[in-house]
């Protein structure tokens with residue numbers, strides 16, 4: 010190999026962006042059921058990576074293994090260069106991985122504003138309860154409020170700020186759930202079926218917010234979603250799982266056409 014080629018390759022190695030999230034050979038079992046079998050994937054800076062696959066493929070298990078809800082039996086999870094495998098969910102959240110949930114977990118009797126403030130607890134001196142009671146010093150209170158106001162502006166939630174979340178349908182609830190995750194000031198966002206149960210208008214709004222998050226803040230996003238049209242429009246790459254196994258990885262337009270991917274969907278539903 011010539012010296013010039015050597016230098017060129019060296020430059021490529023140096024400029025390749027380090028992944029924000031790097032998952033290697035992940036394995037997770039529930040009794041005899043192998044929910045994840047040797048799964049590897051990575052999220053690059055500013056990338057939107059989608060995990061897709063039929064029901065029971067292991068998508069939520071993958072998210073749960075990344076954010077510490079489940080403890081994988083094998084494999085590693087590295088976040089911004091740090092090994093976080095098997096760490097507790099609260100610790101992983103503090104390191105900068107926030108997530109939303111398939112079955113939204115909000116405080117339904119509380120206002121939009123208070124739900125978002127609950128996401129700030131990792132940035133206040135007390136816990137969730139203290140974040141809600143707001144016994145912070147004046148300066149801390151102003152800082153927490155300013156962060157939440159900005160998120161409400163961004164997600165167009167201002168008209169709903171004082172309304173209890175339980176009075177809203179799925180569309181607004183999912184948006185509040187995203188807002189609460191953003192209130193944690195994450196460096197990586199995990200979204201579990203952010204469009205599920207939404208009307209077309211609500212989906213379009215959510216797509217817009219996700220794309221703006223990436224464009225304006227360079228937010229890397231790992232999402233699980235069933236809506237293939239949405240996936241094709243927003244994901245840079247997709248990872249296809251089936252029965253806990255890896256089927257394919259690549260650009261949506263190319264991967265979703267592959268015969269093995271089509272087969273996985275036809276066989277799985």
Ligand SMILES: Nc1ncnc2c1ncn2[C@@H]1O[C@H](COP(=O)(O)OP(=O)(O)OP(=O)(O)O)[C@@H](O)[C@H]1O
Nearest residue numbers: 039042043044062063064065066067068069070071
């Ligand atoms: N806590 C658990 N205990 C036992 N089995 C589980 C648990 N969580 C997931 N599983 C099983 O692991 C497999 C993968 O489930 P998972 O929820 O990860 O799939 P999924 O791809 O997210 O499915 P869906 O699209 O239906 O949400 C399924 O067979 C499921 O029943």
